Amino acid sequence: MTSKKQGDDSTLNVDRRGALECMLWAGTGVLWTVSGGVPASTLLGTAQAAETGLTFLQISDSHIGFDKPANPNALATLEEAVGKVTALPTKPAFLIHTGDITHLSKPKEFDDAAQALGKLKLDGHYVPGEHDVIDEGTGKAYMERYGKTARGAGWYSFDQNGVHFIGLVNVVNLKAGGMGNLGADQLAWLADDLKGKSASAPIVVFAHIPLWTVAADWGWGTDDSAQALALLARFGSVTVLNGHIHQIMQKVEGNVTFHTARSTAFPQPAPGTAPSPGPKVVPAGELRGVLGITNVTYRQGSKPLAITDSTLAS
Amino acid sequence: MPGTARRRSSGGGRAAAAAAAFALFFATGAFAEDATVTIDNFTFSPPVLTIKPGSKVTFINHDDIPHSIVDASGKFKSKVLDTDESFSMTFATVGDVSYFCGLHPHMKGSIVVTP
Numbered sequence: 146m147t148s149k150k151q152g153d154d155s156t157l158n159v160d161r162r163g164a165l166e167c168m169l170w171a172g173t174g175v176l177w178t179v180s181g182g183v184p185a186s187t188l189l190g191t192a193q194a195a196e197t198g199l200t201f202l203q204i205s206d207s208h209i210g211f212d213k214p215a216n217p218n219a220l221a222t223l224e225e226a227v228g229k230v231t232a233l234p235t236k237p238a239f240l241i242h243t244g245d246i247t248h249l250s251k252p253k254e255f256d257d258a259a260q261a262l263g264k265l266k267l268d269g270h271y272v273p274g275e276h277d278v279i280d281e282g283t284g285k286a287y288m289e290r291y292g293k294t295a296r297g298a299g300w301y302s303f304d305q306n307g308v309h310f311i312g313l314v315n316v317v318n319l320k321a322g323g324m325g326n327l328g329a330d331q332l333a334w335l336a337d338d339l340k341g342k343s344a345s346a347p348i349v350v351f352a353h354i355p356l357w358t359v360a361a362d363w364g365w366g367t368d369d370s371a372q373a374l375a376l377l378a379r380f381g382s383v384t385v386l387n388g389h390i391h392q393i394m395q396k397v398e399g400n401v402t403f404h405t406a407r408s409t410a411f412p413q414p415a416p417g418t419a420p421s422p423g424p425k426v427v428p429a430g431e432l433r434g435v436l437g438i439t440n441v442t443y444r445q446g447s448k449p450l451a452i453t454d455s456t457l458a459s
Numbered sequence: 460m461p462g463t464a465r466r467r468s469s470g471g472g473r474a475a476a477a478a479a480a481f482a483l484f485f486a487t488g489a490f491a492e493d494a495t496v497t498i499d500n501f502t503f504s505p506p507v508l509t510i511k512p513g514s515k516v517t518f519i520n521h522d523d524i525p526h527s528i529v530d531a532s533g534k535f536k537s538k539v540l541d542t543d544e545s546f547s548m549t550f551a552t553v554g555d556v557s558y559f560c561g562l563h564p565h566m567k568g569s570i571v572v573t574p
Contacts, residue, residue, distance in 0.1 A: 213523040213542065249525060249541060275562045279525065279539040321531040321559040322567055363501075364565035421500035424523050 198444030199306040202230055202237040202267065203351070205388030205439075206408030208276065209258040210248035215411035215424035216432060219248070223261045225457050226409045226438050230265055237440060238305065240267045243388035243406060244274030244316065244353030250286055259290070273299055274353040274389060275316040284317060300331050302338050308443055309342060311335065313352040315367045325354030325367035332372050344379050347443065347450075351386040357396060357403050360416035365390050374401065384450055386439070390422070393454055404452055407437035433457035495519060496568060498526050498540075501560075503568030512551055512572055519545040527561035536561060 204226060211219040230237065240262065247254035262269060271291040278284035284298060292299040298314040313335070315325035327335075342348075350356065356373060358366030367373075377383045383401040391413035396403045411424045412435040419425070427435060437456040444451075491513035497504050498520045510516065520526050520540040528537040528546055537546035539562070550556065550572045560566035 215523065249539060276525070279527070279562065281538075319561065319564040321529075321557060321564055323564045362565065364563050421502070421522070423500065 198442050199308060200235060200237050200440060200442040201239050201241060201305075202265070203241045203243060203386055203406050203439035203441060204262070204409060205243040205353075205406040206245040206274065206391055206410055207242070207258055207261075208245055208248040208408065208410035209261075210251060210254035211410050211424075213411075213424060215426045216436075219410035220257050220261060222433070222436055222457060223258070223409045224264075225433070226436070227261055227264050229455070229457065230438065233440075237267060240265055240269045241310075241312075241351050241386065242269060242271045243351050243386060244272050245276045245388065245408075246271065246274070246287075248276055248410075250277055250280040250284075252286060255286060255290055270303065270310065270312055270351075271299075272312045272314055272352055273316055275319075278317055296334055297330055300334060306443060308347045308349055311338065311348065311350045313350060313356075313373070315352050315354045315356070315370075320368070323368045324358070324361065324364045325352075325356075325370070327367060327369050327373055332369065332376070335373055336376050339376055339380075342380075345381055347382040347384070348377060348380050349384045349386065349441075350377070353387065354389045355387040355394070355403065355405055356385050357398075359390060359394055359405070360422075363416060363422045365416065365422070377401065382450075384441075386441075392435075402450070402452075404439075406439040407435065407454060407456070409436050409438065409457070412436070434459075491515075493517070498522055498560075498566075501526075501563055501566055503560075503566060506568050507571060508568070509571040509573060510550060512553055512574065513549065514572075515547055515549045516570060517545050517547040519543070525562060526566065528558050529561040531557040531559060
């Protein structure tokens with residue numbers, strides 16, 4: 146652990162504890178707590194959300210319209226997820242949806258998703274998944290609904306409680322043989338967006354496809370993510386939230402914590418355990434144990450962000 | 460078009476009939492045979508399909524996840540194919556056509572159109 150911008154004697158311990166907490170994933174949702182600019186996770190339903198700090202919710206891969214054997218009713222499981230959130234003792238500050246809101250980009254799918262998510266009564270920050278941009282207009286339906294104030298194909302940033310949030314789009318202009326793609330325009334915008342930001346500002350980046358390579362042969366990565374991460378390298382705390390792979394994966398690399406959320410619709414196999422990343426059919430009664438949401442809490446001080454995944458069954 | 464510029468033989472009915480049959484043979488694309496590319500487990504099969512000019516190729520998706528067919532050179536793309544949906548395209552010109560899935564670009568295939 147070399148010099149950290151915010152470094153003090155407690156930083157190393159905090160990071161170690163953060164890493165240990167990462168092993169506690171259980172359930173379907175992640176509650177994210179940002180503390181002292183470093184992310185950490187806790188189980189949804191525990192009391193930490195009531196502590197002072199910024200807590201926000203991550204929902205991913207709702208796939209509204211999906212009706213195949215892996216989950217014949219993806220709308221019902223999204224509604225269950227929403228119900229779990231509204232039952233929390235502390236209301237999250239806002240929602241981040243990391244894409245694949247719909248399955249086929251159809252108007253009714255967008256409508257159904259919006260109606261279900263509207264019951265959260267939270268401000269929403271969205272990025273598209275590849276399933277959200279497959280209408281005739283290649284993302285027109287998504288942009289009309291969620292991208293009106295965004296740049297390019299839907300990227301943007303905002304600040305809350307001293308945390309800088311960046312929503313990136315890596316599901317358009319995909320290249321033959323490639324994975325996710327950010328593109329030169331978006332990378333230039335990102336460089337400009339970060340210009341002048343203090344290195345001690347906690348950064349949360351969210352995008353649909355993982356920004357690190359989880360499984361190249363399944364396309365689970367982003368071709369030019371290294372360029373984005375290079376722009377983020379000077380910051381003391383960077384948290385990257387993704388979806389797409391319908392399972393929890395976490396990696397800590399230097400000052401960057403990567404985390405993928407569960408889907409609210411259907412699970413996908415772990416890399417190398419199946420011939421393809423197609424929907425994984427689990428025995429009846431087990432589905433809700435593999436679907437979930439994520440909560441993240443940020444607390445001022447010297448503690449890491451807390452990330453809590455919880456399942457619909459928990 | 461093959462057959463259209465063929466010189467009519469002056470040898471009478473038999474030659475004329477042969478010429479007509481020859482023209483019909485080409486006009487209906489008798490060398491062209493329809494072919495199918497299936498999508499299972501995020502894989503195009505066969506990954507390389509060799510056809511004659513004028514052959515119609517039907518892509519059919521057997522996965523529970525939608526896929527699409529996008530020409531790598533940008534000349535065509537299919538609509539999104541949900542489960543068991545298909546897209547057909549006739550390839551008239553000799554040459555190689557590389558394509559990929561617009562949702563999952565690591566999925567690649569090619570059509571080789573040979574004379």
